[in-house]
Amino acid sequence: DAKTTQPTSMDCAEGRAANLPCNHSTISGNEYVYWYRQIHSQGPQYIIHGLKNNETNEMASLIITEDRKSSTLILPHATLRDTAVYYCIVRARGVTSSSNTGKLIFGQGTTLQVKP
Amino acid sequence: NAGVMQNPRHLVRRRGQEARLRCSPMKGHSHVYWYRQLPEEGLKFMVYLQKENIIDESGMPKERFSAEFPKEGPSILRIQQVVRGDSAAYFCASSPDTHSYEQYFGPGTRLTVT
Numbered sequence: 001d002a003k004t005t006q007p008t009s010m011d012c013a014e015g016r017a018a019n020l021p022c023n024h025s026t027i028s029g030n031e032y033v034y035w036y037r038q039i040h041s042q043g044p045q046y047i048i049h050g051l052k053n054n055e056t057n058e059m060a061s062l063i064i065t066e067d068r069k070s071s072t073l074i075l076p077h078a079t080l081r082d083t084a085v086y087y088c089i090v091r092a093r094g095v096t097s098s099s100n101t102g103k104l105i106f107g108q109g110t111t112l113q114v115k116p
Numbered sequence: 117n118a119g120v121m122q123n124p125r126h127l128v129r130r131r132g133q134e135a136r137l138r139c140s141p142m143k144g145h146s147h148v149y150w151y152r153q154l155p156e157e158g159l160k161f162m163v164y165l166q167k168e169n170i171i172d173e174s175g176m177p178k179e180r181f182s183a184e185f186p187k188e189g190p191s192i193l194r195i196q197q198v199v200r201g202d203s204a205a206y207f208c209a210s211s212p213d214t215h216s217y218e219q220y221f222g223p224g225t226r227l228t229v230t
Contacts, residue, residue: 032217034217038159041205041224042223042224043120043207043209043221043222043223043224044159044207044209044221045221046217046218046219046220049217049218093215093217101164101171101172101214102147102149102164102211102214102219103149103161103164103172103175104149104151104159104161104209104219105161106151106158106159106160107158108158109158
């Protein structure tokens with residue numbers, strides 16, 4: 001799986017947009033960008049994924065650069081409940097080799113603190 | 117549709133005892149992943165199972181740890197002769213197949229070894 005780089009921590013004011021960057025310069029053509037988050041002491045939660053086009057769902061938007069070497073997760077109106085560790089993960093879909101079986105490789109993520 | 121269930125939510129064991137952690141995947145899901153989160157650390161993959169088969173155990177410690185996912189019943193992560201370093205949160209996740217984009221995580225089991 002490709003290595004990702006994220007800032008260790010970020011702050012955001014409640015009600016404002018939170019923009020969380022992720023670098024994945026060694027991403028392969030068949031690898032997707034996934035975002036998960038972990039609210040304190042809970043199990044991780046899937047947010048969104050994308051391959052090369054920008055994606056939007058009810059939780060967030062994902063902007064992927066044209067060269068696919070970086071992406072940004074956008075929470076359009078952050079609330080206090082969005083305070084969490086956000087993980088950017090790249091992996092291929094499905095089982096593609098004995099070492100790439102769909103498991104998620106979590107880095108340290110970005111700790112987002114939403115402040116009132 | 118019930119989510120991924122894990123039990124117990126909290127488990128206390130003395131050094132040398134056995135710990136059994138159970139994971140019931142979402143209905144219709146036949147793929148289970150186990151992850152471990154040591155205190156103040158990130159999540160680490162342990163093992164990936166399909167019904168009755170271990171697909172990838174590259175993250176499992178070589179000794180004392182085992183996992184199964186029988187044809188009937190929950191997936192079990194078993195830790196024999198626990199040591200203090202096994203104290204952690206253990207999460208399982210499930211997916212319907214290998215091509216699913218999402219893994220759905222349970223609430224975790226917090227194991228404390230005294």
